[in-house]
Structure formats: C-alpha cells, structure tokens
Amino acid sequence: MIRLEGVTRRYQSRAGERVALDSVDLHVERGQIFGVVGRSGAGKSTLIRTINRLETPDGGKVFVGDQEITALNPAQLRTARRKIGMIFQHFNLLASKTIEDNVAFPLRLEGRPAAEVKTRTTELLARLGLAEHAKKYPHQLSGGQKQRVGIARALACGPDVLLCDEATSALDPETTEDILGLLEQLNRELGLTIVMITHQMEVVRRVCDRVAVLKDGRIVEQGDTVDVFLRPQHPVTQAMLAESDDGFDDASVPANARVARLVFQGTSTYEPELSRVARTVGVDYSILSGRIARIRGVPCGQLVVAFTDGDADAALKQLAERGVGVETVGGR
Incomplete structure (x- = not known):
C-alpha cells in the first residue's frame, strides 16, 4: 500500500x-x-x-x-x-x-x-x-x-x-x-x-x-x-x-551465577517450563526481572534468570529444546 x-x-x-x-x-x-x-x-x-x-x-x-x-x-x-x-x-x-x-x-x-x-x-x-x-x-x-x-x-x-x-x-x-x-x-x-x-x-x-x-x-x-x-x-x-521494561540491577546478581534472558511466546508463556527443567536437571535459580504481556495479541514473556547451583548449561540446553528463546547476558 x-x-x-x-x-x-x-x-x-x-x-x-x-x-x-x-x-x-x-x-x-x-x-x-x-x-x-x-x-x-x-x-x-x-x-x-x-x-x-x-x-x-x-x-x-x-x-x-x-x-x-x-x-x-x-x-x-x-x-x-x-x-x-x-x-x-x-x-x-x-x-x-x-x-x-x-x-x-x-x-x-x-x-x-x-x-x-x-x-x-x-x-x-x-x-x-x-x-x-x-x-x-x-x-x-x-x-x-x-x-x-x-x-x-x-x-x-x-x-x-x-x-x-x-x-x-x-x-x-x-x-x-x-x-x-x-x-x-x-x-x-x-x-x-x-x-x-x-x-x-x-x-x-x-x-x-x-x-x-x-x-x-x-x-x-x-x-x-x-x-x-x-x-x-x-x-x-x-x-x-530496556527503558520501557523493568530491568534488573547488576548488584542483585548472586556471586558466580550464570545469567540468561529467557523468551517465551504463545501458549508456552503460561507453562511452567523453567521449573520443570530445573527439577529435571537439578539446578537452583533466582528470577531477577520478568514481564508477561501481549504483543499485538500474542502472549509473550521474558525472564532474566540467575542460575546458581547445578548444571546451568544443561538447563539452558533443555529450555532451548523446549522452544524457549535463550540468551546468556552475564555471569559465569
């Protein structure tokens, strides 16, 4: 047009x-x-x-x-x-x-x-x-x-x-x-x-x-x-x-943590994917910031998560395999 x-x-x-x-x-x-x-x-x-x-x-x-x-x-x-x-x-x-x-x-x-x-x-x-x-x-x-x-x-x-x-x-x-x-x-x-x-x-x-x-x-x-x-x-x-979303304070990141941004889209936004993977792999995590919203009617969620004890790499790999967007943003 x-x-x-x-x-x-x-x-x-x-x-x-x-x-x-x-x-x-x-x-x-x-x-x-x-x-x-x-x-x-x-x-x-x-x-x-x-x-x-x-x-x-x-x-x-x-x-x-x-x-x-x-x-x-x-x-x-x-x-x-x-x-x-x-x-x-x-x-x-x-x-x-x-x-x-x-x-x-x-x-x-x-x-x-x-x-x-x-x-x-x-x-x-x-x-x-x-x-x-x-x-x-x-x-x-x-x-x-x-x-x-x-x-x-x-x-x-x-x-x-x-x-x-x-x-x-x-x-x-x-x-x-x-x-x-x-x-x-x-x-x-x-x-x-x-x-x-x-x-x-x-x-x-x-x-x-x-x-x-x-x-x-x-x-x-x-x-x-x-x-x-x-x-x-x-x-x-x-x-x-970043200015329009709730960010996270670097000072809140636990020592020796692996920090990742997780992106959920569609019906998976409301599924407990993170807790499922954490139980399967055996990893501890803290949610540093998060947001669930609709973008042009599509449910979407973003979490910034700090993985502490356990195998963070295995957890991130499983999340990616389950269709979750994964981006490492800091930490070990």
Missing part, C-alpha cells in the same frame, strides 16, 4: 546541512498497522510527512497504492491526498469552529453538496461517539475527545491510509488505550492501512503488526513487532526496549 524507495530529505541551516532522511526504503502492506519508532530527531515526523508529501523528498520515490506521490503535480496531489488522512499530536482543530464544522471542513473544501456533508458528518460523529458534542467547541472537550474529532476529520473523505504523527503522546495512559482501541477497530472494520509515528514503545507493542526503528534518518531495524520486541538486534532498539 505504501512504498518508499531511497527517500532522502535534507535541510539547510546556518549550522550547515542536516540529513533528516538518508536513503530510506520502507514497505507497508495493505491493511497493516505499521509503527515507526526512534529518538527525538531521528527523522520520524519527516518520514511520515513524505508519504502525503507535506515534505517533498530531495531524492527517492514515494508510492501510495499505484500512484507515485513524488511525481504528481499540485492538482493531482490534492486529489491523491483525499485518500490519505492524517492525525496529529496536538489535534490541530479549528478553535473557532464547532466540532461538527471541524469534521465537515475537508468535505466543504472539496465542494461536496451540503446534504452529503451533513450526512457524512453525522455518520462520523456517531461512529466516534461524538454525536452529543456536535455543537460544542474544541476548548469544551477533553484531550481524548479532541483526538476523536481529529480522527473523524481525517476519515471524512474516506481515506485508504491513515497517518498518525505522535497521536497519543499528549494523552494520559487510560485515554491512550481508548484511542488505540479505536484505531484498531477502524483498521479492522474499514480495512485502513495505518502508519504510526511514536516514541512510545507500549503503543507499538499494543497495536502494530510491524515496526521500523529509525536512527539519524536511517532504518536500523524492522520486522514483525513480536520478533523485534523479543529479539532486538540493534543497540538503539535494545536501549529503547
């Missing part, structure tokens, strides 16, 4: 040239929720804004569907953008317009008949739980309600693609969960392809099918969310995940 080929974007400043995107290649399949994560300044917002050409690349090509967005003239681009909705971190609503008028705004810009505008606006307000707020103004709504208005406005012209630029960063955790659930529902019911730019690893863990990690304008890692989260390869990914 979305394809970037060698996309480069540079900016000039008094300090010299800054490369925001450096030969980026990216493929997003139709109907996916695709996450792009990275530190501040990694180029995330520039990347998402090249998809609807709010930013025009200095090099490379961008395709949405069967159209090369980078080859369109202004009139063609306006038409193409009707199929690419976008929502923002700070909502970008028109303060002097009612909620109803904010949602209707893109339809009126297109010159749609008044009856069609009214019908479509009423339908969207009802769908997003905003019908009772139609005559209110943005300042009268909560952050979550404002973001729902932003989503309704982005859906007004019936897009195939929805771009989300840090769409939950300004929201509290409970409201974030509500908005993510709504985006999942829209993805499922409307077949929307969604691209989410975020620095919140929990957002990616919760809703994204695939993820790309951006650093200094380059994609340093990408893949299925489950694989990237459970088996991160690049130091940037590992560091961002």
Whole structure:
C-alpha cells in the first residue's frame, strides 16, 4: 500500500546541512498497522510527512497504492491526498469552529453538496461517539475527545491510509488505550492501512503488526513487532526496549551465577517450563526481572534468570529444546 524507495530529505541551516532522511526504503502492506519508532530527531515526523508529501523528498520515490506521490503535480496531489488522512499530536482543530464544522471542513473544501456533508458528518460523529458534542467547541472537550474529532476529520473523505504523527503522546495512559482501541477497530472494520509515528514503545507493542526503528534518518531495524520486541538486534532498539521494561540491577546478581534472558511466546508463556527443567536437571535459580504481556495479541514473556547451583548449561540446553528463546547476558 505504501512504498518508499531511497527517500532522502535534507535541510539547510546556518549550522550547515542536516540529513533528516538518508536513503530510506520502507514497505507497508495493505491493511497493516505499521509503527515507526526512534529518538527525538531521528527523522520520524519527516518520514511520515513524505508519504502525503507535506515534505517533498530531495531524492527517492514515494508510492501510495499505484500512484507515485513524488511525481504528481499540485492538482493531482490534492486529489491523491483525499485518500490519505492524517492525525496529529496536538489535534490541530479549528478553535473557532464547532466540532461538527471541524469534521465537515475537508468535505466543504472539496465542494461536496451540503446534504452529503451533513450526512457524512453525522455518520462520523456517531461512529466516534461524538454525536452529543456536535455543537460544542474544541476548548469544551477533553484531550481524548479532541483526538476523536481529529480522527473523524481525517476519515471524512474516506481515506485508504491513515497517518498518525505522535497521536497519543499528549494523552494520559487510560485515554491512550481508548484511542488505540479505536484505531484498531477502524483498521479492522474499514480495512485502513495505518502508519504510526511514536516514541512510545507500549503503543507499538499494543497495536502494530510491524515496526521500523529509525536512527539519524536511517532504518536500523524492522520486522514483525513480536520478533523485534523479543529479539532486538540493534543497540538503539535494545536501549529503547530496556527503558520501557523493568530491568534488573547488576548488584542483585548472586556471586558466580550464570545469567540468561529467557523468551517465551504463545501458549508456552503460561507453562511452567523453567521449573520443570530445573527439577529435571537439578539446578537452583533466582528470577531477577520478568514481564508477561501481549504483543499485538500474542502472549509473550521474558525472564532474566540467575542460575546458581547445578548444571546451568544443561538447563539452558533443555529450555532451548523446549522452544524457549535463550540468551546468556552475564555471569559465569
């Protein structure tokens, strides 16, 4: 649905040239929720804004569907953008317009008949739980309600693609969960392809099918969310995940212990694999940290374990044979 080929974007400043995107290649399949994560300044917002050409690349090509967005003239681009909705971190609503008028705004810009505008606006307000707020103004709504208005406005012209630029960063955790659930529902019911730019690893863990990690304008890692989260390869990914997870204190590691990270996936997440192997081999262990969660609906668990007395090598070998991911992270 979305394809970037060698996309480069540079900016000039008094300090010299800054490369925001450096030969980026990216493929997003139709109907996916695709996450792009990275530190501040990694180029995330520039990347998402090249998809609807709010930013025009200095090099490379961008395709949405069967159209090369980078080859369109202004009139063609306006038409193409009707199929690419976008929502923002700070909502970008028109303060002097009612909620109803904010949602209707893109339809009126297109010159749609008044009856069609009214019908479509009423339908969207009802769908997003905003019908009772139609005559209110943005300042009268909560952050979550404002973001729902932003989503309704982005859906007004019936897009195939929805771009989300840090769409939950300004929201509290409970409201974030509500908005993510709504985006999942829209993805499922409307077949929307969604691209989410975020620095919140929990957002990616919760809703994204695939993820790309951006650093200094380059994609340093990408893949299925489950694989990237459970088996991160690049130091940037590992560091961002470590910050979002409960780590363990090196000082808590028993002397002469063998420390390993164990990764469980699917139904084995809830099985007592570790205790079974420990009894079979005859090894003592301490759990230093752990987490059980769902990554895009798949049960997953990670434990950092210190093996002390007994044959740690034999225990780790048996765990691996039983389908548990094993990575030695320290100790003897």
